[in-house]
Amino acid sequence: MAIEASAPEGGPPGRPATIYTVAEAAGVSHQTVSRYLKGDSLRPGNRERVEQAVKALDYQVNDVAQALSTKKSHRIGAFVFDIDDWAPQRILAGAAKAARSAGYILDILRVDPEDNVSLRNAVRLMNRTMLAGVVVISPSDPILRLLQLERLRVPWVVEAEPVLGPDDDRALQHPFARVVSHLADLGHERFFHIGGPVSWLAERNRREAYRQTLARRGLTNCGETQGLWGAAAGYEAMASYPHADAPTAIVAASDQLALGALFWLQEHGVRVPDDVSVSGYDGIADTAYYWPPLTTVAVDFPRMGRNTVQALLALEGGGGPPDLGMPVGELVPRASTGRPGGGIPAP
Amino acid sequence: MAIEASAPEGGPPGRPATIYTVAEAAGVSHQTVSRYLKGDSLRPGNRERVEQAVKALDYQVNDVAQALSTKKSHRIGAFVFDIDDWAPQRILAGAAKAARSAGYILDILRVDPEDNVSLRNAVRLMNRTMLAGVVVISPSDPILRLLQLERLRVPWVVEAEPVLGPDDDRALQHPFARVVSHLADLGHERFFHIGGPVSWLAERNRREAYRQTLARRGLTNCGETQGLWGAAAGYEAMASYPHADAPTAIVAASDQLALGALFWLQEHGVRVPDDVSVSGYDGIADTAYYWPPLTTVAVDFPRMGRNTVQALLALEGGGGPPDLGMPVGELVPRASTGRPGGGIPAP
DNA sequence: ACCCGGAACGTTAGCGGTAACGCACGGGCT
DNA sequence: AGCCCGTGCGTTACCGCTAACGTTCCGGGT
Numbered sequence: 001m002a003i004e005a006s007a008p009e010g011g012p013p014g015r016p017a018t019i020y021t022v023a024e025a026a027g028v029s030h031q032t033v034s035r036y037l038k039g040d041s042l043r044p045g046n047r048e049r050v051e052q053a054v055k056a057l058d059y060q061v062n063d064v065a066q067a068l069s070t071k072k073s074h075r076i077g078a079f080v081f082d083i084d085d086w087a088p089q090r091i092l093a094g095a096a097k098a099a100r101s102a103g104y105i106l107d108i109l110r111v112d113p114e115d116n117v118s119l120r121n122a123v124r125l126m127n128r129t130m131l132a133g134v135v136v137i138s139p140s141d142p143i144l145r146l147l148q149l150e151r152l153r154v155p156w157v158v159e160a161e162p163v164l165g166p167d168d169d170r171a172l173q174h175p176f177a178r179v180v181s182h183l184a185d186l187g188h189e190r191f192f193h194i195g196g197p198v199s200w201l202a203e204r205n206r207r208e209a210y211r212q213t214l215a216r217r218g219l220t221n222c223g224e225t226q227g228l229w230g231a232a233a234g235y236e237a238m239a240s241y242p243h244a245d246a247p248t249a250i251v252a253a254s255d256q257l258a259l260g261a262l263f264w265l266q267e268h269g270v271r272v273p274d275d276v277s278v279s280g281y282d283g284i285a286d287t288a289y290y291w292p293p294l295t296t297v298a299v300d301f302p303r304m305g306r307n308t309v310q311a312l313l314a315l316e317g318g319g320g321p322p323d324l325g326m327p328v329g330e331l332v333p334r335a336s337t338g339r340p341g342g343g344i345p346a347p
Numbered sequence: 348m349a350i351e352a353s354a355p356e357g358g359p360p361g362r363p364a365t366i367y368t369v370a371e372a373a374g375v376s377h378q379t380v381s382r383y384l385k386g387d388s389l390r391p392g393n394r395e396r397v398e399q400a401v402k403a404l405d406y407q408v409n410d411v412a413q414a415l416s417t418k419k420s421h422r423i424g425a426f427v428f429d430i431d432d433w434a435p436q437r438i439l440a441g442a443a444k445a446a447r448s449a450g451y452i453l454d455i456l457r458v459d460p461e462d463n464v465s466l467r468n469a470v471r472l473m474n475r476t477m478l479a480g481v482v483v484i485s486p487s488d489p490i491l492r493l494l495q496l497e498r499l500r501v502p503w504v505v506e507a508e509p510v511l512g513p514d515d516d517r518a519l520q521h522p523f524a525r526v527v528s529h530l531a532d533l534g535h536e537r538f539f540h541i542g543g544p545v546s547w548l549a550e551r552n553r554r555e556a557y558r559q560t561l562a563r564r565g566l567t568n569c570g571e572t573q574g575l576w577g578a579a580a581g582y583e584a585m586a587s588y589p590h591a592d593a594p595t596a597i598v599a600a601s602d603q604l605a606l607g608a609l610f611w612l613q614e615h616g617v618r619v620p621d622d623v624s625v626s627g628y629d630g631i632a633d634t635a636y637y638w639p640p641l642t643t644v645a646v647d648f649p650r651m652g653r654n655t656v657q658a659l660l661a662l663e664g665g666g667g668p669p670d671l672g673m674p675v676g677e678l679v680p681r682a683s684t685g686r687p688g689g690g691i692p693a694p
Numbered sequence: 695a696c697c698c699g700g701a702a703c704g705t706t707a708g709c710g711g712t713a714a715c716g717c718a719c720g721g722g723c724t
Numbered sequence: 725a726g727c728c729c730g731t732g733c734g735t736t737a738c739c740g741c742t743a744a745c746g747t748t749c750c751g752g753g754t
Contacts, residue, residue, distance in 0.1 A: 016474075016500060018710055029734045034712065043732065058498075063475040064420065065710035067411045068739050083440065096457055105472060108455050110443055125452060127363075151405070153363060231636040256633060262638040268644040275444040284605060289610040291638050303354065365740055376704045381742065390702065412740035415709050 025053035038063060039162040066161055067130050076104045076309065077126045077134040077154075081113040081143055085229055086256070086284050087202070087301050088138050091159060092228035094302025096133060097181040098309040104132060106309075116146050133312040135159060137305070140199040155315050159308040160201050161327055164208045169212040172216060174209035175329030176253075176295050178277045184217050184294070188277065188340045192247035192259045193224040194237040206253050206281065222247040229253075235258025246343035248276055255280035255287050256294055262290060262336070265344075273338035275345065283332060299329035355411045364404035372400035384408060414477050423451045423659065424481040424501075428460040428490055432576055433602070433631050434549070434640065434648050435485050436655055438506060441649025442482060445656040451479060453656075454685035462604040463493050480659045483508060484652070487546040502662050506655040507548050508674055511555045519563060522644050522676030523600075526626045529642070530596040531564050535624065535687045539594035540571040541604045542585040553600045569594040581607025593690035595623055602627035602634050604642055609637060609683070612691075620685035622692065629677060639682040648675035
């Protein structure tokens, strides 16, 4: 990469203006300038002159000095672990946007989920910088446990769904239940679940939604797998599955898992959805162009990020630990699901 | 999302330790503590006692105060525009990692490429925070032009490839040339290029590599399109193409564009690679599971991010505007490319 | 024994903001 | 007229760190 670079290029003033230089230019005390910035009432004459001076000198407040003085910066830290996955990505985007519109910058700190030295360092880094708070984006359980050991000196909020136990019938309202219901409505009775890593709360909830929906409607669970989120894991799940139970519906916990499954099916000459139906989850944009187009659930991940940031800011305001409810998602029915077929033909 | 939250929970000390509290605990002056932290030489006795005190009080330097005093924070800002695309994503990951390992935090600022008020705000935000510098990740031309108008008061570096004009035969070394050569080697003579937005330098260079490679080898360019990066644009390009010229090789400027093209071909019963070959570019992981698996170029995007950050830090050190050369990428031949077929059959 | 110089350390003054206090001024009340 | 209180403003201190300068102390050279 060639690189175009630019030195600072001093603007009109040799050095950036401060409230003192502005005060001098306006013929008032620096405190009056501070008040002006805060929006306090000034005598009309002064107000105007300060305003002029601010404009003339192109004054901009120094966040660093402000933070030192108020002991609170306009920054929110975000811990992210699997930044390459689609869902965390989108959550982060939502969080960043919400933070920005509340006047904060979101500092993203990618932490290696394997390496707990990295986490320790990240915590120390956050502690040094007088953050207003920290949001933790979709951590797995081990991460969360580690995090509790470290002394994070600022308020923090974990972005996480409510924990849905086997007795908690809110699981039936989880968006993941929608896609299972959709398949049930089409007449499917034999299901197979390709799951993600069970150390993720999000995965366990999807699984719970899957189980409860099957149970509620008297359908058969032909099996569940677990593994990573990517396409490779989806392929692997299909390859290692003992096909004796002949499910007609394959319900994947992510779109990428579904892609891997689709690939295996293509490879083995299984027709989708004629022989088996396949569904994904997440709603990544490309799924419309998979072959066949993938039925999925478009989850509003940005909303989760937004809610988390807002919860953090509310925590400042003195609210208790907030509960913002379930993920929100919409079924996107496409060609990969249809009426039940004969299942995967014997080789 | 339910949210687990945690208040700060005062650690051992009611408030975080400062160099003054450490100094008092160690029976020295705060300046001695500062020197200890800087690594200056101390009398053995003092050194030990300061070390003890630091440990006992769990002292961590306050970056904010340090930044105010030195007028330089350990932060680098990153402007990103299309954070949803894969390439900027990976570049950013590389940049973040490089920044971290140099002791900096990368502040990511997503800017809406359409909205120049957003850019203006972002610049103001960066100016307020005493950043060590700013990297601009793969901007399109209009962005770059706007950016030059704003007064960014810190050093900044744009991540960008060298500009490859029609006369510059370095284009033949661009990784994009690899995939074109690969197809030529297979015997293809008639090519069609599905391009991205020409306002992107990265796109123009790919296009130039495409053209020069064809020219050099005496092959036929049956057409070029331009549009967005996503699968929808790839599909659209195929749909609107007048197929009179009957290319046998379709060369897409991104994997997602290729996915859209594959979809259109499937939809129209065109066999890949038997009738036409299709290639992508970028090397996103899922391409191995497209149907058929997509030939692509795995580009080392993180490297670009890393280089950009290092260039910025070098700029501080007083180096001139650095040139770090071309993108680096490796051909990944897969099943979507093969010997030339009959082209797209007439409908 | 004297002087000199450098190492180690303390003191003071900033960096650019905010917060707390105090003072002058003016209008409404008794 | 005298008192009180609220408003607008200036002065001073402080946030936690670094930089510049001053002081002390010690060893070596003559």
